[in-house]
Each structure stands twice: as C-alpha cells, then as structure tokens.
Amino acid sequence: MKSLFLGTAVLALSASFALAETVRLGTEGAYPPYNFINDAGEVDGFERELGDELCKRAELTCTWVTNDWDSIIPNLTSGNYDAIIAGMSITPERAEVVAFTQGYTLPSPSSYAGLSADIDIKSAVIAAQAATIQSAHVAASGATLVEFPTPDETIAAVNAGEADAVLSDKDFLNPIVAESDLVFLGDIYLGGGIGMAFRKSDSEMRGKFDAAIASMKADGSLNEMLDKWEIEGKF
Template sequence: MKSLILTTAALALTAGMGLADTVRLGTEGAYPPYNFLNDNGEVDGFERELGDELCKRAELTCEWVTNDWDSIIPNLLSGNYDAIIAGMSITPERKEVVQFTQGYTRPSPSAFAALSADVDLTSAVISAQASTIQSSHVAGTGATLVEFPTPDETIAAVNAGEADAVMADKDFLLPIVDETDLQFVGEDVFLGDGIGMAFRQSDTDVIAKFDAAIASMKEDGSLNMLLDKWEIEGKF
C-alpha cells in the first residue's frame, strides 16, 4: 500500500485527543476498494465498513473526514482529525512520526499494469501515486518514475501514453484491468507490513481501544469476511 516519508517529524506537535467523545477518522476517499466516495458523496468501501464496526466495538462515536493523500499525515499531527484509516501501509518511516494499530490486513501484493505485455519494467517509464511505497519501489529499480497526486491520474498517464506502466496495489488495479485494455505485467511485489490505523503517538488510550477492536474482529472471523466481501487480499 502507501508509504509517506515525512522530513518534518517536528509536526508531531502536542495535538492529542485522549478519549474524546467523537473520534474523527481521516481517509482519502479516492482509493477503491479501500475507500472512495459513493454517488451520495459519502465515504464508502472496505475501510468505511471496517471503521464503523471498530468504533462500535470500541464504544466510540466516530465521524468521517476526507483529506488529500499528500497531506494526510501532517493534518493528523495538526489535529484536523484523530486517526487515519486510508489504506496506509505500516512502514519504518511512518513509525517515526505516528503510531499504528496492529495491521487489519496482511501485506498484500503490489502489481504493474500496462497496455502491452512487452513492457520492459527495468527500463520503462512507470507511473505511481506520489509518496507511496510503490513510488519508492519504482525509484529503486532503475526504471523512470513519474509521480501523480491521485491514483486515477496514474492510470490516465498510461492510457495517454505518458507512462509505459503503472504500479499500485493489486486490489486497486484488479477491477481496472478487468474493465479496460490494461493488463498485468511482471511479477507481484510484496511491500510494507500490512495496513493499519495511524494515530498521533501521544494518543495511547484510544490506540489501545482500536487495537483491541481489530483483535476481536480477527478472533471472530468478521475481519476476514469483510476482506472477502471487498475482494481484498491479505486475510488472516
């Protein structure tokens, strides 16, 4: 999934929530099947259902907030919302500035998709969403990386001939490959340590509540059922 490397760890200021009456959940709203906006403009997807169930089990009142991906961690640290639940991979870089719950998915594959099966991924121009683990991976392969702010723009770049291939979460690419001329190329790549909720490091009480709720969903099998429903890999 995604990996944002912050060079301004000092942004982890003093914003804390303790156990507030309402927990504001921040998400991108642009990365199906994890999170997206439905026809009514409401947050929907796997993480909407997951977040609502976790709040219920934690006995917390929650509301949803959308935020662009490139500023999603800074705005958490600034106090604009209290948690991130946005397809965010657990990475060492992020752990320097936020604290994660346990993962609610296992590491799932990233993949490449292109209009031609003959693409040489070692020398191709490859698009990826900026500040993600996919963009970091491409940058280290010798291929030419072109970054875009949103996942939809990475697909458009391939269709427009601006890039030879795109790299993203395979769960995100699957329906696009099924419905368009794009096809998977190369081997799947496993990146990160699974997806978790991210919090300010000082909010230990509420982190513990969500961590316990995730553990309970793993134990009773409801988390795997939800992953199956949204056709997301990474079951427990």
C-alpha cells in the first residue's frame, strides 16, 4: 500500500511538472501581419511563427488562446493564459502591470492614413484602436479621438466618413493602403518596440522566452522572420 501511494504521488508530481511546462500564449487574432485567424480557423501570422519557434527553443509545449484586445492584459493577470504575444508595444504604463521580455522588434513607425492628402491631422477626427499607444497619442495631440474595439473598425470608420484618418502600426496599414483609396499622411515613432508580456510573478518563464528571443537575434533568424512577414523594426 505504501509503495502504491508513493508511486501515485510521483505520478501526480510528474503530471504537475508537465502541466507547468505547457504555456498558454494569448493573442488577439485580428492584427495582421502580426496575428490573425486563417481560413482554417487557426492563429496565424508573424507572432504565431515566432511564438512556436520560441517555445521550441525554450523546450516548452505551448497552446494558443485568442482574446479581445481591450481585456488582454486583465485576462493575463487573472490567469486565463500565461503570456501575451500580440503586437504589444513596451510602454512604462504597461510595465507597471506586466513584465516584458526584451523587444522582438525595434520601434517601428505608426502611420496616419486618410482618404485625402490634405487632411490636417492636428485638428482632424482620428480613429484608433482602444487601449493602444496610438489612441493615447491621439488623445494627447489635440486632435479628436474616436476609439474602436478592433483595427478593422478603425478603417471602416474612415471609409464611412466617421473619421478623417486612422492612426495605426504602419505594418498593419501597408497592405490596406496599397489596395484601397487611403493615402499615408505621415509617420511617428511610439513605444519601445514589441515584446511578450507576463505576470510579474512568472519571472522564470519570462526568462526562458527572453533567452530564446536573444538566441534568435544572435543567429539572424529573427530578422529573417521579420523580413518574411514584411515587418519593420529589424535588429
């Protein structure tokens, strides 16, 4: 009976360790080329490929979870997943709540885009996704901010005449401008690059991903991946 109990305990402990090595990666799934849902209904994009490679290098088993952007940090801190990898710029305000890895992109431009090159972005109505560095910038700029839950809705607002222009990551806007009547109105640099976010208590897990990001920088594979997905902010 004693040996059976000990054997059961060892199995339970082993299962606990195995469970701890399964990391749930939270993303939005609505911000190409960083992350989106493909035709098969799966998370795809630069961050899917990056996240899978980081998990491989960190020798971790990972699963993917999608979450609306406006609650993506609260659902991390409440334990619904273990890390955020969702085009999230590193900012001092967010760093008060979560712990970031080093950036896996350098700061890349955010851009204004509208249906006319004559728009004065200083006094215009500007659409931005809520809870982003872009919406915070517009709010502080003196322009009129209109916020939307998703990036696609910001584009729809400009096309419908509800906003004069949109401010978003240029990587997101590039294919949209190329295939529509929108024109770029100017670039700005915001934030400190994009990184993964973790609960502050998960320093060991964060360290494993930080080391994996560093290894991808060192061997050049991160820049190759950024090139593949046509994302600025190479190292």
